Amino acid sequence: xxxxxxxxxxxxxxxxxxxxxxxxxxxxxxxxxxxxxxxxxxxxxxxxxxxxxxxxxxxxxxxxxxxxxxxxxxxxxxxxxxx
Amino acid sequence: xxxxxxxxxxxxxxxxxxxxxxxxxxxxxxxxxxxxxxxxxxxxxxxxxxxxxxxxxxxxxxxxxxxxxxxxxxxxxxxxxxx
Numbered sequence: 001x002x003x004x005x006x007x008x009x010x011x012x013x014x015x016x017x018x019x020x021x022x023x024x025x026x027x028x029x030x031x032x033x034x035x036x037x038x039x040x041x042x043x044x045x046x047x048x049x050x051x052x053x054x055x056x057x058x059x060x061x062x063x064x065x066x067x068x069x070x071x072x073x074x075x076x077x078x079x080x081x082x083x
Numbered sequence: 084x085x086x087x088x089x090x091x092x093x094x095x096x097x098x099x100x101x102x103x104x105x106x107x108x109x110x111x112x113x114x115x116x117x118x119x120x121x122x123x124x125x126x127x128x129x130x131x132x133x134x135x136x137x138x139x140x141x142x143x144x145x146x147x148x149x150x151x152x153x154x155x156x157x158x159x160x161x162x163x164x165x166x
Contacts (some may be wrong), residue, residue, distance in 0.1 A: 008126045023127070023151070032146055037084035043091045043126040044106070049117035063115055068106070 003048050003056045004018060007068055010041035013074045017022040047083065056080050086131050086139045089162040090151055093124035098156045127151060130166065141162050 011017050019040035027035050052058035057080055064076040094100050102123035111117050133139035140163055148160040 008116070010126065010128070015141075020129075024129075026150070027146075032142065035129050036131075038127065038129040041128070043093065043124040043127040044103075044121065045093070046103075046107075046118050048119075048120040059115065061089060063110075064126075067109070067113060072087075 001050060001052065001056075002083045003050060003053065004081045004083045005046050005048055005056070005060055006043055006075045007042065007044040007060065007064060008079075009064075009069050009074050010039060010077070012073055012075050041074075053082065055079055084135065084139075085166045086136065087164045088129050088131055088139070088143055089166045090127040090143065090147060091124055091162075092127065092137045092147075092152050092157050093122060093160070094155060095156055095158050124157075136163055136165065154164060 016041060017039050020038040024038040047054060050059060057078060060078050060080065069076045084145040100122055103121040130137060134140060140161065143161050143163065148154060152159045
């Protein structure tokens, strides 16, 4: 089966997020003044082959731990949909 | 009302995605060989105040056009949930 996978990589709570802070600081001068808690992460999308969704999730979790994220400072949220 | 907003910024079709290509090229040597079409984008999350979801979406669309994306090479996909 083929699956569409989205891995959202975000900085863990407490880790400085300079991109998010810069966006947040710039917004009021552009006229957007009711926005807060801006965080910038990565959205990694790919297509994978796997026998079923359970094994697809296992592979993606291993991939995140070994390669896509730095688990010391980043969290990964995985969304898998059959395609 | 308060809304949780996710803006996923992705490169438009046909625009070179060197981060995605690099990940894709590295995967087979790590033992992940059934993954293709890797694309890397940005996931921007924030909280906003707006009278209703319709006006929240309008504000976020304007924000994307003016500030968060480069519309020549990037697309934005917006997800809004009441918080």
